[in-house]
Amino acid sequence: MNAALTAFMMQQLGCIHDAAAAASCSQSCIHDAAAGSLAAFMMQQLLHHECSVAPASYMQCTAMDGNQQVLPLAFAVVDEETYPSWKWFLQQLSRHVIRGRRGMCLISDRHGGLIKAVREGPDFVSPHGVHRYCLRHVCSNFNSTIKNVVLKDLCWQAGSEYQLRKFNRIMDEIKKQDVKAFAYLDQINKEKWTASHDGGWRCGILTTTMSECINGVLKGARRLPVSALVEINLQRTVHYFHMRAIKGQKMLQNNQLWTDFACKMFISWQQKAVEHTVTKYSHAQQSASVVTRRQSRHGMNTHVVKIANRECSCGKWNQFGIPCSHAQKVCGAYNISAASMVKDYYDVMAYNNTYSKHFEPVQSEDYWDDPNFQLVHDPTIRTVTRPGRN
Template identity: 30%
Template sequence: MAKKDIICIVSSRYKAVFLKINSSTTILDLKFDVAERLDLPYESLILAYEDETVGSLKFSIENDGDLTSMVEHCHNLGLKEVHMQAFKEGDDSSNKQENEQVRQDIASSSLNSKNIDCGPSALWTTSFPDKNPNDNPSEDDVMTIDGMINRSERHGNNAGQSRASRRFIATQLQPTLKVRPDIRPIDVQKEFLSSYGIRVDYSKIWWGKERAQEKLYGDAHESYDQLRWYVEEVKKTNPGSYIHVEQNEGRFTRLFICYAACINGFLYGCRPLLFLDGTFLKDRFKGILLSAVAYDGNQGIFPLAYCICDQENNVNWKWFLQGLWSILYERPDPYNPPHKLVIISDADKGIREAVREFFPDSIHSRCVLHLVENFRTKLKDLGFKSKDTQILGNLLQSACYKYTRAEWNDYMDDIRLVDERAYNIVMNYAPENWANAFFPGVRYGHVTSNVAESFNKWIHEARLLRILQLVEHIRKQIMVRMNERRTMAESWNQFLCPKAELALKENMENGRPLEVRQSHTGLFEVQSHRSCQVDLDNKTCTCRGWDVTRVPCKHACASIMFMKRDVYQFCDWFMTVEAFKKS
């Protein structure tokens, strides 16, 4: 327990909870915690401090000043424990003053122009309209704010009226946003209607939420202005990081961030494989976050770099990929990967053109899930039945994972048997861009951009914040993740990372009973359900399992064990624990 903390016992009838408070605790935080844990309505909650040192007097704790005075009073008396009581409005006749104050808050008019923010000016290169924003509400289940609004009061008299002020809405939303930063104005609007029986304009709730966020996270405009300071601080405290803010006549346009630990980790410990994707931001000015994510040796997410811009288009993707090229190749020790850099993404919205311009020697691969989705959409447009669309999509997705062209052709024949038009659509997709059997590079078995989408979910909370808080939130996430990876690696005593170790041992077990014949120094013929040729010198097998995953397949394992050599020495560097520790 911190030196200045005080144990606070809050009771309500037959229930009580322990809380820790200090001079920095706010009345909103305290009331929210009490309301949530004692199942009391936040809006009608009243707190009283019981001071036994002066004859068991009760002091009403109504604001931050009261709470701070109580804490200082306890410190002066050397008390480490205080007792408070929680009441619901109306349970105690002595609380009339509090009741009246709440009613005045409800009745305060939202038409008072002195309390109204006039709206943001555009900070992006594209302009934003003055109309109320649309947050595109989804059908996701959203936690209600019962703890914020008293469901039992004011339901009948105010129906159809809009009398709750923006200040009042902001006050109620502030503690809620701490635990539910993603709550939508549309949900708050519904709660006011069901709880208060009043209809509040969407715009008023939106601005109320903006005020609450401003109290919590600061002014949105100021957050952009502070980016210049943030860039200098990162360069000063984290040498080797690449961070750049681009402006147009003093207005923010784009931000690129890649920390030194991410650059070095990718160059020296990750596969030469990148996943690109974009996701929407949900702060006041919206925007897009473009990301480049990799896999570490244990198949974990490894964030490399990201960019914040106004929209996902060809210009912004080129700017982002130019930054990626700089951190990978404009270095004193240029990165020369053992295989060509492979970039996996959805090929839409300008990514393909940007990759061709800045990474001409790389190999671009389409995300199979996006390709299958596009395929099914085209089938529906042609009038295919839903059942046939599903079957054909599954066949296409399965074909992508097959290692050999013979297996791939089997699935293509099945698609052609269903409908020739579907087959023609597939062939127009250029299989060398997505099918394992034809892909010219090494994707280590990855054919989707799921890792990039996992990254988007990982930063979900950050996407709701002001831009300065957003970048700091992501920095802290990366820092914590790096430390967790370091701690995890210290406990590993094997040569390979656990997931690579598991795959290799499974292939070794499956390869033990296979019949092996040596045809040359490093060439072998291995008999399983079909005959396969293994080339240990070039680390290939005609089953193409070794070629695609870079883990020795069962045929290769059988050949290596036949020669009584160390199987682990035939695994790629990126799968080793040593490489993981460098990433």
């Protein structure tokens, strides 16, 4: 296995292979998917962690690119999901991927060992970065305690609302139906699980679903040797980079300013802006109130936009980095280009830079180098057999 891991890793630009024993991680490795991944990591500044339990545990870190596609950054195979293994994984991530960058946002489940490891590290605590919870996991844990599907749905609605007034309204409804359910959610730090209190760190990402989709791809490989798992990860990542590099070139040929995701969202909100009514207030702050058009069951809502601060009370501009329909209406009123307000990480050139790195094919086993190290198994975690058996 040593030679296989070395062959897979050392021939790829930007890859790290660390098979040294660490805490309870007797056979561990971390793999930075590619040097090009770092552009996306900085671009969205978003990490996702998930662990699937097999004979060993598989940990992974992914990000989102500017087209809202999952981008593998790092993975590790450890003995089990524990505080020491999470601490080791975060240390390797800090050393090889984050590298002192600030403004990182980590989204994960609420595993006790992971939370403890995050609190002890500098990268995801103020003022360096933040830690957020996967909303789907919060709702699942909530339902395990409350055991009420209707309230679980309300929990999801509360966590996914971008507007504070709508969040408060849903929480009042939960309190009306079940005081204990309200108390359960109220004791969780609202910044950790709600979009309305997040402050724009999540970039619109509420769950670790994108990380779990990779888990699904690897499901059939869980009983394979670690070297096979590494090879599957490499092949999958190479495929991602190859196909997305082609897609990026097509975007350039079409003279797109932004990725497909950003273009679609910007145009959709641009069309909605036509129906709004705007009242200008402060030229210095470029602020205004915007009233939406009345429709059958909703509308006639008032939102406050401050272009100078790049914020709208609807919360969407702050989350997605794309001017919402209300912001675009106010931009028009002040003769400002709304397109200039779109975040740089949606730029097509940034997308192409993300996938500009290449991978080298792995040669036949006859050409593999001697890894010059030997894995040492930890005898303290040896599987106990029945007495009398060898």
